[in-house]
Amino acid sequence: MGRAPCCDKNGLKKGPWTPEEDLKLINYIQTHGPGNWRTLPKNAGLQRCGKSCRLRWTNYLRPDIKRGRFSFEEEETIIQLHSLLGNKWSVIAARLPGRTDNEIKNYWNTHIRKRLLRMGIDPVTHAPRFDLLDISSILRSALINPSLLNLQGLLGAQELMNPELLKLANTLLWLKNENPDLVSQNLQQIQAMNPQMQSQVAQQMQFSEFLTPIPNNVENFPGDFTNMSCSNSQENSIPSYLGENLMAQTCQVDFMGNPTFVEPLNNAKQSLSYDSVLSTSLSSPTPLNSSSTYVNSSTEEEKDSYCSDLFKFQIPEYLDISDFL
């Protein structure tokens, strides 16, 4: 048996509060204190239901409420608590003085959740989800500088990805070796498509077939990369057909799905492990592992970058990624 909405009674106002109503509510609570919300509206001279008054007070008028943007520290706290607690907004709010559960919930849904999705992180489980990455953005990024096309990083994370992305990386890498001009040509065809079409292509077609006809007589073409072994150690095996020249660079894919190409430090063979894929580009303007640096930054890009760092260096123990390794 459902209960009738409290505001169905005649004469009770709904919708946005006016400054006059706010003033009445504030004055009443300052005199009598909060509580007994059922009788409060009548006593305060408000044509509102008690529930509406309570929500207005707790979510907006309370004097200890902190307004304004969430700091990076607050955002980090929200992400970490959410990974532990899920959508327990009131519990999370209890750990963030001055923030209401409603405010945190809104901020999560409008900012953090979208950012995690863009970075390929499941906002529910907080686990990396490479199938959430925007593949078309990877292609577009590669087009910006096709000469740097190098997808070893993607291949290094092959066990973390969906088969489509594996095939794409696999095919492009092979083609780069065999016929760089053809790669460039096909990527330009992709660029000519609108983004929706690119996404559809990425989702519905096999990239190897789309990009170019694969010659049947090529013996060393890696048809199904997913069957190849790839240990999780720092010494991941690298297929011989990659060629030594490809070892000079490593593709790092940030959580925006954008590949970044860097020279390995000290000319050492760069690890293609899970860590390398989670790594932020060395050319990133934001320093690593220094959250205080970001406090006064405000752009979404900076926060994206920061979150990438967060997940690289501060993968909490409770973030269960065992299924992906």
Next chain:
DNA sequence: AACGTCCTCAACCGCTGTAGA
């Protein structure tokens, strides 16, 4: 300038838990 689309967030809805009659 006008229009359409997207985004944000205050407010509402509806459910659950609990206390009291």
Next chain:
DNA sequence: ATCTACAGCGGTTGAGGACGT
């Protein structure tokens, strides 16, 4: 044990502002 009222919570909505064309 059952019913009722209330507080609290998470999910959802929609008005209004921002932005793009």
